Amino acid sequence: MFAVYAARIDRDQPLTGLELGERPAPEARPGWSTITVRAASLNHHDLWSLRGVGLPEDRLPMILGCDAAGVDEDGNEVVLHSVIGQSGHGVGPHEPRSILTERYQGTFAEQVAVPTWNVLPKPKELSFAEAACLPTAWLTAYRMLFTNAGVRPGDSVLVQGAGGGVATAAIVLGKAAGLRVFATSRDEAKRKRAVELGAVEALEPGARLPQRVDAVIETVGAATWSHSVKSLRPGGALVISGATSGDRPSHAELTRIFFLELKVVGSTMGTKDELEDLLSFCAATGVRPVIDEELPLDRAREGFERLASGEQFGKIVLTNS
Numbered sequence: 001m002f003a004v005y006a007a008r009i010d011r012d013q014p015l016t017g018l019e020l021g022e023r024p025a026p027e028a029r030p031g032w033s034t035i036t037v038r039a040a041s042l043n044h045h046d047l048w049s050l051r052g053v054g055l056p057e058d059r060l061p062m063i064l065g066c067d068a069a070g071v072d073e074d075g076n077e078v079v080l081h082s083v084i085g086q087s088g089h090g091v092g093p094h095e096p097r098s099i100l101t102e103r104y105q106g107t108f109a110e111q112v113a114v115p116t117w118n119v120l121p122k123p124k125e126l127s128f129a130e131a132a133c134l135p136t137a138w139l140t141a142y143r144m145l146f147t148n149a150g151v152r153p154g155d156s157v158l159v160q161g162a163g164g165g166v167a168t169a170a171i172v173l174g175k176a177a178g179l180r181v182f183a184t185s186r187d188e189a190k191r192k193r194a195v196e197l198g199a200v201e202a203l204e205p206g207a208r209l210p211q212r213v214d215a216v217i218e219t220v221g222a223a224t225w226s227h228s229v230k231s232l233r234p235g236g237a238l239v240i241s242g243a244t245s246g247d248r249p250s251h252a253e254l255t256r257i258f259f260l261e262l263k264v265v266g267s268t269m270g271t272k273d274e275l276e277d278l279l280s281f282c283a284a285t286g287v288r289p290v291i292d293e294e295l296p297l298d299r300a301r302e303g304f305e306r307l308a309s310g311e312q313f314g315k316i317v318l319t320n321s
Contacts, residue, residue: 001025003109004300004318005063006050014050015304023063026105026113031090033072033116035080038128039294040068040107042307042316043136043165044244045099054102065107065318066100069122069131077122079279080107080114081272082135090115099136099269108300110320120276123283133289133315134278136269137165141173141217142278143270144239149215153178156213158231160184161220162194162202163313166241168290170217171197176287182209184224193313197290215239225249229256237263290314296321 001023008017026034046064049055055062066082084090084104085097100106100114122131144166145151151174159170162183174181175198183194183202191202201210205224212233218224221243228238230253257264270278282288292312295303296319303316 001110002297003063004065004297005061005108006055007061009050009052009055009057009060011051014047015301015308017050018301018304019061020298020300023061023105023109026111029113031115032113033119034111034113035068035070035072035078035119036111037068037070037107037109037320039070039132039317039319040065041132041136042303042318043067044242044307045101045136047304047308049101054099059103062101063105063107063109063112064101065109065112067132067135068107068112069128070112072119077124077128079120079122079131079275080112080135081118081120081275083269083272084115084118086272087117089117108297108318118272120272120279123279125283126279126288129291129294129317129319130282130289131279132317133165133291134282135275137315138169138173138289139270139275139278140241140267141166141169142281143274144217144241144267145170145173145177145179145215147270147274148239148265148267149217149237151179151215154180155215156180156182156211158182158184158209158213158216158228159199160205160216160218160224160228161244162199163187163190163310164219164244165315166219167217168197168314171199172287172290174198176281176285182213184227190313212236219243220245222246222249226251226253229253229262232260232262234260235262236260237265239265239267241267292316294319
């Protein structure tokens with residue numbers, strides 16, 4: 001079958017290890033289902049995999065892609081939960097959890113195999129492309145906001161780095177949930193788009209906010225860390241799920257953190273139950289993922305290049321005809 005895969009690891013030039021071509025189709029195994037992929041979305045996780053983060057060379061070649069929506073063996077339209085081993089179903093109770101492509105072949109292919117426990121019904125209200133955006137970036141944003149930040153309607157939130165998949169999802173979900181959302185971006189066009197999606201104001205990174213916020217959604221890391229901490233009200237929560245600019249800020253702001261009793265919460269992906277809730281939320285409210293571009297699978301390299309450049313706003317989706 002045709003697939004997009006990591007053939008080599010290159011920490012400095014990750015796209016040199018990206019290959020498109022034929023790979024073996026999934027083999028049937030007990031407790032697993034084979035899904036015919038209709039759409040799959042890119043994540044920064046795919047670029048990190050090409051750098052060898054979470055993907056050692058002895059597991060190459062590895063088909064990339066965490067997220068997908070498609071059709072199961074019985075013709076049902078489905079969405080995949082990307083965390084493998086969360087429950088032990090299909091892998092055994094002692095295997096540590098992993099994200100698809102760290103141990104098992106991914107979704108950028110005509111077919112993918114996952115534990116049957118990881119297969120959820122796709123709401124009819126969502127297209128395959130829309131559903132394929134949810135299991136990683138949108139689920140991460142959902143968990144950051146509603147589980148780990150614990151915000152409620154009327155609360156205020158700062159979303160750093162508008163334009164990325166998680167940040168964009170946080171703006172849209174926050175607006176739909178009745179939050180007062182502020183956003184930052186270095187790019188004026190992205191700031192304008194953030195306001196169109198529901199942010200009350202979008203500012204340049206580091207700019208002083210009109211008010212201190214109840215929570216910060218942080219995926220940028222070192223470049224925005226100090227600003228995130230300084231933007232919180234006393235007792236507020238900084239929830240972090242990534243560090244695209246690096247994980248070593250020049251100033252940790254420890255004095256401010258303990259003096260104002262701030263909470264710093266790490267967040268990774270989400271549970272199957274949270275994905276079910278997110279799917280239902282989107283179906284019921286009309287909220288839809290922001291899609292930057294849809295490309296056929298054989299043009300995947302263009303999508304990877306766009307993601308690596310940081311030019312996208314929202315999700316890049318690869319489709320199988």
